[in-house]
Amino acid sequence: NAxxxxxxxxxxxxxxQSMTLQCAQDMNHEYMSWYRQDPGxxxxxxxxxxxxxxTDQGEVPNGYNVSRSTTEDFPLRLLSAAxxxxxxxxxxxxxxxxxxxxxxxxFGPGTRLTVL
Amino acid sequence: xxxxxxxxxxxxxEGRAANLPCNHSTISGNEYVYWYRQxxxxxxxxxxxxxxxxxxxxxxSLIITEDRxxxxxxxxxxxxxxxxxxxxxxRGISGTYKYIFGTGTRLKVLA
Numbered sequence: 001n002a003x004x005x006x007x008x009x010x011x012x013x014x015x016x017q018s019m020t021l022q023c024a025q026d027m028n029h030e031y032m033s034w035y036r037q038d039p040g041x042x043x044x045x046x047x048x049x050x051x052x053x054x055t056d057q058g059e060v061p062n063g064y065n066v067s068r069s070t071t072e073d074f075p076l077r078l079l080s081a082a083x084x085x086x087x088x089x090x091x092x093x094x095x096x097x098x099x100x101x102x103x104x105x106x107f108g109p110g111t112r113l114t115v116l
Numbered sequence: 117x118x119x120x121x122x123x124x125x126x127x128x129x130e131g132r133a134a135n136l137p138c139n140h141s142t143i144s145g146n147e148y149v150y151w152y153r154q155x156x157x158x159x160x161x162x163x164x165x166x167x168x169x170x171x172x173x174x175x176x177s178l179i180i181t182e183d184r185x186x187x188x189x190x191x192x193x194x195x196x197x198x199x200x201x202x203x204x205x206x207r208g209i210s211g212t213y214k215y216i217f218g219t220g221t222r223l224k225v226l227a
């Protein structure tokens with residue numbers, strides 16, 4: 001298993017540009033989520049999904065869109081990049097939400113995004 | 117899901133036990149306590165979880181108080197590689213599906 005993969009690893013955007021951060025998992029996990037981590041800060045939940053076709057907002061959803069058309073993929077779209085979105089973005093997945101060993105999250109390596 | 121409170125930072129001497137506390141006073145009966153850690157800028161890594169009983173695995177031990185309002189993660193013999201940010205999270209079927217991490221405890225293991 002490759003686990004959770006994220007592309008790209010690094011990205012530089014100009015203000016106003018749009019882009020999609022890719023996230024894929026090959027563990028047949030139902031739950032997937034996106035976090036952002038600003039320097040010296042903890043992780044903040046952006047969006048999450050409990051299965052294909054189902055998404056919901058996290059703590060900081062503004063400026064981001066998600067969709068979940070397959071179990072494996074959960075892309076994150078930046079609609080119009082702003083310098084405040086400069087951050088490290090982590091994707092995570094778990095077999096199923098709701099507690100217990102199946103709710104253990106596996107994280108990708110992260111995408112480091114800089115918006116100029 | 118219940119909210120957690122952790123000290124922002126702690127130091128521990130190498131080879132000694134590191135005891136990281138977490139308060140979760142609003143935890144409900146079917147909510148689990150999870151611990152993760154994040155080394156440098158890597159993605160967080162699962163350490164251990166528990167419901168009511170104390171738990172131990174190859175990485176750490178988790179002690180949950182009888183009233184379940186607090187817990188302690190124990191790294192029995194801390195090494196320099198254990199320097200990381202440690203997150204305590206409460207999860208269960210009674211809350212939403214939001215997996216909230218918070219700010220964690222920055223543990224520094226000193227040589």
